[in-house]
Amino acid sequence: MRVTLPVVVAAVATALSLVAPAAVAGAAPPVTGSARLAAPSAAPATSAAPATPAAPATPGAAGVGDSYFPNAGNGGYDALHYDLAxxxxxxxxxxxxxxxxxxxATxxxxxxxxxxxxxxxKRVTVDGRAAAFRREGQELIVTPSRPLGNxxxxxxxxxYSGALKGIHDKALGRYGWLPTxxxxxxxxxxxGARSFFPANDHPGDKASYRVRVxxxxxxxxxxxxxxxxxxxxxxxRTTSVWTIDEPTASYLLTIAIxxxxxxxxxxxxxLNITAVDAAFADEGGLHARTAQVVDWAGKVFGPYxxxxxxxxxxxxxxxxxxxxxxxxxxxxxxxxxxLIVHEMAHQWFGNSVSPADWRDIWLNEGFATYAEWLWAEQHGGERAQVRFDRYYAAPDDNKLWHKPLPGDPGRDELFAGSVYTRGAMTVHALRMALGDGDFFTLLKQWTSKHAHGVARTADLLALAEQISGRDLDPLFRSWLYTEGKPSLPEARPSM
Incomplete structure (x- = not known):
């Protein structure tokens, strides 16, 4: 996700001080003892039952229960499409x-x-009828004139009308609608979508968009x-209209004026559209390199x-x-x-396959950071194994091996360097354990199986074990949730 600027090329000194390369969650909670990561949930088996009267209408939940942002999102309905003007x-x-x-309605x-x-x-209507509404914190609470059936x-x-402004968070900085x-x-x-339009503002509820500005x-x-x-x-005054038909998480919608x-x-x-603020010089590098990166990434991660x-x-x-x-x-x-590689890799890792809970932010940042390693490796640069070894050489007291841990960094450390660096190291450790054949199969199956949806760390564990036939729970537990330098996995030949 967020890559802090400027991008810094990793070096031995960088590894030892844990300056994240290209600055830029729900998963199972940290696992202790012999407990395994929670398996992907499955619906319980049901049998036919006599019809029962419809349940009475009740208020939808004010949040979806995210580990870090409990008020984000809302229960009781699935947003399908936003038409914004x-x-x-x-x-x-x-x-x-x-x-x-x-x-x-769900x-x-x-x-x-x-x-x-x-x-x-100024006003709210539901199916063309005036609806009562009130505001409590970040919630706009709507009561339709008649209940909505499941x-x-x-x-x-x-x-609505007035001045738009972004969100200023002590830990996370400025985001949302940002005046320039x-x-x-x-x-x-x-x-931050809530800063400029009413939304079910959580990655778990994706929708299509039409935006008229x-x-x-x-x-x-x-x-x-x-x-x-x-x-x-x-x-x-000039009007532009943009649409995006593919399912989109609210935080991923952008508008630039x-x-x-x-x-x-x-x-x-x-269609390739790039735009550079008139204050900056660009000789076409962004446009051409974006196309080159996407072409490469499609071969490695699966279709764009x-x-x-x-x-x-x-x-x-x-x-x-x-x-x-x-x-x-x-x-x-x-x-x-x-940096282009990192952000475009997110189109697969984070955008198409989004975290079911913000605790699983490493699924976004670890894979996008590792995409940088793969790009370098496949374009005449440093091999991923060499970069991994340099980071792994950090001493036991280096903060890389201590909290915040990538599998559960905490709300205020959502974009901590370990989420990126140790997250990418986790991906490489998985590559070592699987061997290149199974690893690159995993990348494409992951982006295909969960395309335009959400996933958890437990889903990645299950898929990796299915492909490799190996017990990978100890690897995930030690690299994502446990303080201290993890042991190196037993590598399969092919690196």
């Missing part, structure tokens, strides 16, 4: 906005919640997905999961890059190839 004026940061959400609902920290709500699709419309000198950019990991003439709008037709200008140098082309059937690629270079002032869907945002300048 913003009329934004950068000078005042004021917006007139409407969010239309199509959803399906229980009888007397009321439901949306995550929203944005400006004042399994029913319904339409929520929320109109000439517009704004959206970088929402982990739960109107800004003063002379500014350009980009977003995740693909543009729909040419821009239209009327009365000194400003003055950009934009390039468009097609690369092996994929979306319909377009690209990137946005912006002066956001946050000091990190983010793998926003199809089109990562790079803050502060044109990125290195290694």
């Amino acid at each position: 913003f009329d934004y004026t950068p000078g005042t940061r004021a917006v007139e906005a409407t969010a239309v959400i199509r959803a399906k 229980q009888g609902l007397s009321r439901f919640n949306l995550d929203f920290d944005g400006p004042a709500v 399994g029913r699709e319904f339409r929520v419309e929320v109109a 000198s000439d517009g704004a950019v959206v970088m929402s990991e982990p739960d 109107t800004v003063p003439k002379g500014l350009t709008v980009l977003a995740s997905g693909e543009p729909q037709g040419p821009e239209s200008t009327r009365g000194g 400003g003055k950009f140098k934009v390039k468009r082309s097609r690369s092996k059937g994929l 999961p979306y319909s377009s690629i690209g990137g946005i270079v912006e002066a956001a002032g946050v000091g990190y890059a983010l793998e926003t869907q199809t089109r990562p945002v790079y803050d502060g300048g044109v990125p290195s190839t290694s």
